[in-house]
Amino acid sequence: xxxxxxxxxxxxxxxxxxxxxxxxxxxxxxxxxxxxxxxxxxxxxxxxxxxxxxxxxxxxxxxxxxxxxxxxxxxxxxxxxxxxxxxxxxxxxxxxxxxxxxxxxxxxxxxxxxxxxxxxxxxxxxxxxxxxxxxxxxxxxxxxxxxxxxxxxxxxxxxxxxxxxxxxxxxxxxxxxxxxxxxxxxxxxxxxxxxxxxxxxxxxxxxxxxxxxxxxxxxxxxxxxxxxxxxxxxxxxxxxxxxxxxxxxxxxxxxxxxxxxxxxxxxxxxxxxxxxxxxxxxxxxxxxxxxxxxxxxxxxxxxxxxxxx
Numbered sequence: 001x002x003x004x005x006x007x008x009x010x011x012x013x014x015x016x017x018x019x020x021x022x023x024x025x026x027x028x029x030x031x032x033x034x035x036x037x038x039x040x041x042x043x044x045x046x047x048x049x050x051x052x053x054x055x056x057x058x059x060x061x062x063x064x065x066x067x068x069x070x071x072x073x074x075x076x077x078x079x080x081x082x083x084x085x086x087x088x089x090x091x092x093x094x095x096x097x098x099x100x101x102x103x104x105x106x107x108x109x110x111x112x113x114x115x116x117x118x119x120x121x122x123x124x125x126x127x128x129x130x131x132x133x134x135x136x137x138x139x140x141x142x143x144x145x146x147x148x149x150x151x152x153x154x155x156x157x158x159x160x161x162x163x164x165x166x167x168x169x170x171x172x173x174x175x176x177x178x179x180x181x182x183x184x185x186x187x188x189x190x191x192x193x194x195x196x197x198x199x200x201x202x203x204x205x206x207x208x209x210x211x212x213x214x215x216x217x218x219x220x221x222x223x224x225x226x227x228x229x230x231x232x233x234x235x236x237x238x239x240x241x242x243x244x245x246x247x248x249x250x251x252x253x254x255x256x257x258x259x260x261x262x263x264x265x266x267x268x269x270x271x272x273x274x275x276x277x278x279x280x281x282x283x284x285x286x287x288x289x290x291x292x293x294x295x296x297x298x299x300x301x302x303x304x305x306x307x308x309x
Contacts, residue, residue: 003038004038004039004040005038005039005040005066005067005068006039006040006042006062006063006064006066006067006068007030007033007034007039007040007041007042007067007068007069007070008042008043008044008054008059008063008067008068008069008070009026009029009030009041009042009043009044009070009072010044010046010056010069010070010071010072010073010076010080010084011023011026011043011044011045011046011072011073012045012046012047012048012073012076013045013046013047013048013050014043014045014048014050014053015048017048018047018048019186021224021225022072022073022074022098025098025115025137025222025224026070026072026096028137028138028140028292028295029070029096029137029138029295029299030043030070032138032292032295032296032299033299033303035296036296036299036300036303039068039303042054042059044056044058044059046076046079046080046083056083056084056087057087060084060087060088063088063091065090065092066092067091067092068092068093068094069084069091069092069093069094070093070094070095070096071084071093071094071095071096072095072096072098074098074099074101074102074104075102077095077102077104077106078102078103078104078105078106081093081095081106081107081110092306093110094110094111094112094113094306095110095111095112095113096113096115097112097113097114097115097119097120097123097221098115098119098221098222099119099220099221100119100122100123100126100221106123106127106130108127108129108130109130110130111130111131111132111133111306111309112127112130112131112132112133113132113133113134113135113302114132114133114134114135115134115135115136115137115221115222115243116134116136116221116222116242116243116246117134117243117245117246118219118221118242118243118245118246119221119222119243120132120133120134131305131306131309133298133302133305135295135298135299135302136222136246136290136295137222137224137290137295138290138291138292138294138295138296139224139227139228139231139286139287139290139291139292140189140193140228140292141287141291141292142189142190142193143189143193143196143227143228143231143232143287144193144231144232144283144284144287145197145231145232145233145278145280145283145284146194146197146232147197148194148197148198149198150198150199150200150276150278151179151198152179152180152181152195152198152199152200153178153179153180153200153201153273154173154178154179154180154181154199154200154201154202154203154237154269154273155180155181155182155183155195155196155198155199155201155202155203155229155234156170156180156181156182156183156202156203157183157184157204157225158182158183158184159183159184159186160206160207160220161203161204161205161206161207162205162206162207162208162239163207164205164260165203165205165239165257168262169203169205169257169262169265169266170182170203172262172265172266173266173269173270176266176270178269178270178273181195181199183195192225192228193228193232196228196229196232196233196234197232197233199229199232199234200234200235200272200273200276201234201235201236201237201255201269201272201273201276202225202226202229202234202235202236202237203236203237203238203257203269204223204225204226204229204236204237204238204244205237205238205239205257206219206220206223206238206239206241206242208241219241219242219243219244220241220242220243220244221242221243222242222243222244222246223238223242223243223244226238226244226247226248227244227247227286227290230247230248230253230282230283230286231283231286231287231290232283233278233279233280233283235253235254235255235272235276236248236253236254236255237254237255237257237265237268237269237272238254238255238256238257239256239257240254240256247286247290252282253279253282253286255268255269255272
């Protein structure tokens with residue numbers, strides 16, 4: 001007799017159209033849950049057919065009263081909840097919140113697991129009757145120090161950076177005596193980790209986060225690339241918007257960018273690059289704090305709590 005609890009993770013799809021950091025996080029969470037002997041993770045795609053995923057109709061047909069449904073995709077959370085409840089009115093649903101906004105309405109009985117304290121504070125405000133918990137995305141073990149030569153003074157990934165960073169700060173830094181590397185396309189985690197291990201300062205000054213057609217939120221839900229940079233031993237230059245405040249501290253592992261005081265920002269980054277020294281202890285500690293093992297322990301506690309509710 002199969003005593004596994006089936007866990008259905010609802011996502012739009014897996015094609016390049018839906019390839020984002022958020023999807024990678026959901027795959028990791030499903031993998032963590034899958035490793036627990038009493039759970040079996042399955043993906044459900046709602047916007048395209050996939051050979052290794054179920055349709056919503058298939059998932060609802062095979063689910064039972066013990067099954068868990070994970071909704072995760074910001075713009076579609078409300079629609080996914082309605083779809084599940086239409087087929088199984090008393091379904092056990094968990095919302096893994098990587099952001100807020102999007103005009104999401106979460107019924108009171110649905111627990112909300114948040115990727116950052118920033119996101120949790122927002123949901124505690126807007127959904128005060130819901131159970132809330134905080135479980136950060138796991139950090140892949142590939143993001144660790146490899147003791148490479150730090151030949152890149154400044155690394156920037158153009159995706160999600162604000163206009164000040166791209167149009168003013170970056171051109172000003174290019175006039176300095178600095179070796180600057182620019183990423184302007186999607187690269188593999190292996191290549192990104194290799195670049196971060198050669199980097200002194202990683203720039204991560206994000207735009208206000210989009211959460212709907214006309215809405216802007218004060219920062220990203222988490223900011224995984226900045227965490228990956230710390231685990232590889234780099235310093236992060238950031239405007240400190242959103243979930244990055246969970247792990248970035250100016251003066252310790254972060255340069256606070258002023259978003260307007262160009263001279264001050266350039267000076268701070270240039271000085272940090274020239275005086276750079278790896279803090280191995282801090283890099284190892286951050287990698288341990290956000291490891292798969294740490295995330296797994298938190299999910300074990302959270303799922304144990306939810307099973308009693």
